[in-house]
Amino acid sequence: MAVLLLAEVNNGELALDATAKAVTAAKALGDVTVLAAGGSAAAAGEAAAKIDGVAKVLVAEDASLGHRLAESTAALIVSLAGDYEHIVAPATTDAKNVMPRVAALLDVMVISDATAVVDGATFERPIYAGNAIQTVKSSDAKKVVTFRTANFDAAGEGGSAAVETVGAAENPGLSEWVEDKVAESDRPELTSAGIVVSGGRGVGSEESFAIIEALADKLNAAVGASRAAVDSGFAPNDWQVGQTGKVVAPDLYVAAGISGAIQHLAGMKDSKIIVAINKDEEAPIFQVADFGLVADLFDAVPELTEKLG
């Protein structure tokens, strides 16, 4: 049984962490063929060929596939779908854009955000913002699945899969890329960072987020935020950790001024060690924290930054 895995490719470069984690999930289903698609994708394909457990790599390069536009990317995947029983991807915003479209074109359901593979047709996934875990069994001939990367370890390197080139499908010409506004940052990427420092509504303003960022920089950590902080305009949306934002599972997660709403916990409760700093000792975040410090974050966070390292 064969698996087609859509690699995460950003501007021609392979997002190794997300792709390698999806490979780990996909290996349980069969032989993994990775599809690297984009305006330029050859280098990404070469990088994917080195991931342990990858049997084959397909490279599709075409201007119409640039910027991962959903219509042309879905058309490409459907054109290749005949040979595969599973079509999978890491659950990134790109894949969540494309994979349901692929599923509908194949007249099958999509299984989003799978957190475990039970067997070739059966998967676990969180529902209700992670308040329940549902095991679902697909009766479809083809299974279209996205994997929540925080739940899988990245496959190692050392493979040497064969790389083939495939042509793009006909461009439906429905959409065009205009521009990207990518946050310029030297910090590690949020979903793959080993340490994440997040601020919540308690931080109080966009300016005050500087103390969260200072601690993050001291720890070489990514910066996160609760939905409340994002909604209040203290932090950009791509920092949002939670059910409607990013799901992270770092070795250390520091939550400052975050009360611990269910929707936030859904995005970080698989972290190895959780530290909570909050002046409200009743805050629900303390129920999931390994180490809780009841303190004003405006005192404790700068003190922590100063005394570390």
Next chain:
Amino acid sequence: MKVLVPVKRVIDYNVKVRVKADGTGVDLANVKMSMNPFDEIAVEEAIRLKEAGKADEVVAVSIGVKQAQETLRTALAMGADRAILVVAADDVHTDIEPLAVAKILAAVVKEEEPGIVLCGKQAIDNDMNATGQMLSALLGWSQATFASELDIDGDSAKVTREVDGGLQTISVKMPTIVTVDLRLNEPRYASLPNIMKAKRKPLDEKTAADYGVDVTPRLEIVSTTEPEARAAGIKVDSVDDLIAKLKDAGAV
């Protein structure tokens, strides 16, 4: 231009979710239900398009149980002009899968011929994040997911999307499907006079069979369980104590 807005009746986001003892799902009997929060944002955006003179009619549609009428009345009270209820289940615990919902919506689109469909990016019950993309696939239309800005200009629309690395702006051909993200707008509250007025707005009732769509699920629910709870940790007294504990644990 007509705007179609699908809305879903879901458990209110403030209600604590309880898994049913028999593992078939989440208990929804006698629980407060509301409009999916992302769909509220879609309704708001549709009304703003009408207020800006870019749309002339806003039609809300809901697919599910008969009680979804209340959800449609909420959309009408916010400012939608009329509503369509497609009854596809009897039991409030039956969740119609995104694929079947998309097929029914595709049939509604063929009848109503909207210029744009505005969907919430995901429903907060099954968290599938699929219906808009699937509808777009079935219609062969363009799609723009996770929108935080929408600017319709004649036969195309510029949409700014919330993606992993930041923001992406794309231009899509009309007609199109847009799924909306949190920061697109802040939905209004319905005023009491508008709630009263909404009771007299037209609400058509149909069934899935009227559209010839088979809603049999493709995914069998094997079990539903509570997530594993984290063991409670300890409180530390000071920043120094915290740093000592983190060093012991090898975390810093």
